[in-house]
Amino acid sequence: AQSVTQLDSHVSVSEGTPVLLRCNYSSSYSPSLFWYVQHPNKGLQLLLKYTSAATLVKGINGFEAEFKKSETSFHLTKPSAHMSDAAEYFCVVTSSGTYKYIFGTGTRLKVLA
Amino acid sequence: DTAVSQTPKYLVTQMGNDKSIKCEQNLGHDTMYWYKQDSKKFLKIMFSYNNKELIINETVPNRFSPKSPDKAHLNLHINSLELGDSAVYFCASSQGGDRANEQFFGPGTRLTVL
Numbered sequence: 001a002q003s004v005t006q007l008d009s010h011v012s013v014s015e016g017t018p019v020l021l022r023c024n025y026s027s028s029y030s031p032s033l034f035w036y037v038q039h040p041n042k043g044l045q046l047l048l049k050y051t052s053a054a055t056l057v058k059g060i061n062g063f064e065a066e067f068k069k070s071e072t073s074f075h076l077t078k079p080s081a082h083m084s085d086a087a088e089y090f091c092v093v094t095s096s097g098t099y100k101y102i103f104g105t106g107t108r109l110k111v112l113a
Numbered sequence: 114d115t116a117v118s119q120t121p122k123y124l125v126t127q128m129g130n131d132k133s134i135k136c137e138q139n140l141g142h143d144t145m146y147w148y149k150q151d152s153k154k155f156l157k158i159m160f161s162y163n164n165k166e167l168i169i170n171e172t173v174p175n176r177f178s179p180k181s182p183d184k185a186h187l188n189l190h191i192n193s194l195e196l197g198d199s200a201v202y203f204c205a206s207s208q209g210g211d212r213a214n215e216q217f218f219g220p221g222t223r224l225t226v227l
Contacts (some may be wrong), residue, residue: 041221043203043219044218046215046217049215100169101158103155103157106155
């Protein structure tokens with residue numbers, strides 16, 4: 001069985017400071033992991049994905065995530081937050097042989113001026 | 114050049130009515146999905162079709178029936194709408210079942226049942 005836990009439902013940072021959004025997963029098989037972003041009243045956009053290649057994954061808009069098997073984590077980071085980063089972020093897990101995405105419950109990122 | 118499109122964007126209707134939401138993708142993908150996002154932003158898969166064949170059917174009331182006339186379309190028909198059906202419904206598509214393949218999402222349809 002697979003599951004994903006986003007440890008924070010809300011995160012607030014000041015503009016220009018680092019962002020850390022935490023995600024832990026559980027998977028019986030080698031997982032693929034994704035981070036999606038949803039801006040208000042919009043659809044979901046892929047930020048980055050891990051698929052058993054490099055453990056440090058770089059995505060769009062300066063985001064990156066590191067796959068740590070020993071910690072079953074896939075935390076999302078960005079060195080410097082921008083106002084436009086304010087959105088809902090979803091961590092997703094899937095694994096070989098399945099079409100199913102398992103979504104985390106989301107983390108709302110607020111960026112303060 | 115929209116990749117995954119949904120119509121309508123907003124749908125307001127009365128309890129007991131029947132309604133449909135349409136989804137089309139122009140990415141040439143062979144797998145399409147319907148997700149429901151509730152008021153707390155939680156996203157859960159409802160259905161998935163691969164080459165017009167149903168491959169995922171989660172615990173969804175029989176009032177919900179997906180229809181895939183071809184690979185590029187996956188419509189969602191809902192009978193006898195209930196208040197609890199109010200949500201945002203997202204369509205998505207991907208190429209094949211490879212776990213590495215990204216799902217592309219449509220803009221969503223906000224359904225409000227009064």
